[in-house]
Amino acid sequence: MWVIAEDSDDTVSAALTVGHGTLHVTNTSLPAGVTVTGEDTGVLTVSGSAAGVNAVLTSLAFTAADYEGPDTLNVTVTSTDGSSTYATTASAATPENELIARPNIASASGRAESQVQMSAP
Secondary structure (H helix, E strand, O other): OOOOOOOOOEEEEEEEEOOOEEEEEEOOOOOOOEEEEOOOOOOEEEEHHHHHHHHHOOOOEEEOOOOEEHHHEEEEEEEEOOOOOEEEOOOOOOOOOOOOOOOOEEEEOOOOOOOOOOEEE
């Protein structure tokens, strides 16, 4: 993801939102003048020089909430002159290691220490 600006030293603010999860960027050593707010929430803002904002956004990560279905990443970039641009990208949140389907067992019969026969409805 790259923020488009006339010059790499233009000051911009990139606001990113998702509806069903959290956004994270590595902010342990931010470029000079770059700020990050809303870390690990669904609303993340990165502000500073276009080059600095781009550098931080290279580490952008999305973590899905306890939710399965579509989600959209919305990005609005605003320059200090007031001009802005907007973009979206769709994704699908699919939890890892989820049991997709399991049989609905209606009955089971058998004796201890023997094979059990099961029948589905």
